[in-house]
Amino acid sequence: MNTATKLGSYVLGLAVVFGGALGVGKVVGPVGSPPAEDHAAMAAPVASAAHGDEHGVQPAENDTPGGLQVSENGYTFNPLTTTLKPDEPTDFRFAVTGPNGEPVTDYQVEHDKKLHLIVASRDLGTFRHVHPEMAPDGVWSVKLTLPSAGAYRVFADFAPTGGSALTLGADLVATGDYRPEALPEQSRTAKVDGYTVNLDGELTPGRSSKLTLKVSKDGEPVTDLQPYLGAYGHLVALRARDLAYLHVHPDGEPGDGKTEAGPEIVFYAEVPSTGDYRLFLDFQHEGKVRTADFTLGAGERPAIPEATPTPAPTSSGHADDGHGH
Template sequence: MNTGVKITAFAAALAATFGTAYGVGKGVGPVGEPAKAEHGGHAAAAPKEEGGGHGGHEGHAEAANAPAAGGLQVSENGYTLALDTPAPAVGRSTLKFSIKDATGRKVTAFTTEHGKELHFIVASRDLNVFRHLHPVKAADGTWSVDADLPAAGAYKAFADFKPAAAGAKGVTLGADLSVPGAYAPKPLPPVAPVADVDGYQVRLGGTLDPGKAGELRLTVTKAGKPVTDLQPYLGAYGHLVALREGDLAYLHVHPNEGGPGPDVSFTATAPSTGTYRLFLDFQHEGKVRTAAFTVRAGATGAVGATGETGATTGAGHDAGGHAHG
């Protein structure tokens, strides 16, 4: 569709109302089942397979084992993501937000995880723009960070954190951003085995299975040679974020022991079948780069990745207001 659409804050709010989820299957490969409506942030169970076989029973079992998808709610477990700047301008602008507790007070104490008190992600709803940001917290609990949002359209912001309160659990909240202006969504990049990023090649292997933990392996090379001196970033040799197409459900992906390259390994469980975007941040020679991949979970096959360059397609990294890659 070439015709631009005028985006307003009201339109972006409506977009959040019609998020989609996918039925549960297994494996990775061709596109899974058509999207089904999601209720209360929980993925719908898989439809029965044609022919009346036992696939439906397996689907229900995997649905029971699937992790809860994060980032689908603006409020959860008594905490709310409150955006002070829900409609930033195109280009570089300052985003401000806070985490509020059940009484409406701003939370000021957080537990440090992966080197940060809070991880803040901004992604366009077409998943062509990705920003992993490192906001600064003021004494009153207000967070702020500069971000480069290159085009008008609908975006989603994620706050991944663990309050310091006794017994508090980790929470991922999501809220909508709207960048006003003429908007034409881009298609999702196709599946391909390698991503080219700033002169580096990153190959993706392993499995992303609905309802079952699997290993994702990313191998970093440069000029055909393995990169064996990756530098620690956020407490590991890589940081991986996965977002589901449609509703932008956020996956918690855990790094495994290893390093310093060329392989970086993660354990991940998809909450459902469907198409996902994976964003790998890795650091080498003092600079953080982001490799982006499209993966389809839901049928047997090998994991694939998009061959794209983070700097030109919008997959990127901001730290304290300074862009990387």
């Protein structure tokens, strides 16, 4: 059983600010040599309106959340692999093309990597944060194993040299019988591999919110967290209803003389709307990276109006509306 999918994403920096310049375009192709079964993943070249005219004029900025699109500011995420088999390691290949339609090969290093790849199932039960390798021709690849059949969303988080940071999204399918799970209940405590992570703070739509995550093991606070990708923790948030993407980085960094190596990791995040969010914290201790996950609501949910009672029928078969006959 397949499920319909929606798209969504957006990027966020320290003290998280949402938004970006968006330009809608088509998938650019072909790039590199896609596997035979993936030829359909590439389409026609991007229209010039997606990346400005011949004079380099860029599309107007707006505050649409990023990552809900495959293209933004003339950059396009081109998956060369679109279908995988569950529980089978597969080379996931893709390229990012720029405003000139050519594969991008020059990236800024952000948090020790040129590109971060996030993979999440549509029901938000599965999360992967991986780091592919780029070939000289601009084609990226990473060995990816998806645990079960279903619909997935893949996010490429990067900053091209000379450009602003972007997150682009595309869909990925693991073949087979898809049985989506319900969104996990809201919880402020996560347990993983003997570690307990507690979350303190609220998500307030339209306002920067402080989130504090405290790591302990066997009941004792962990005070020797190890740097992972230049920080003591990385937090990704996905809005449940459309998988809008938010990458939050912690306050401070290892070696700055003031940031302690645990047990607390502090983040500042701003979400754009009410609703449920899934939060995924990557942290490293004793040489291994672990992921703690939470479900957290933002703001008050809109009230659902009560249904108007249906008048009971009278003996004549007509609804009793209070008027006599």
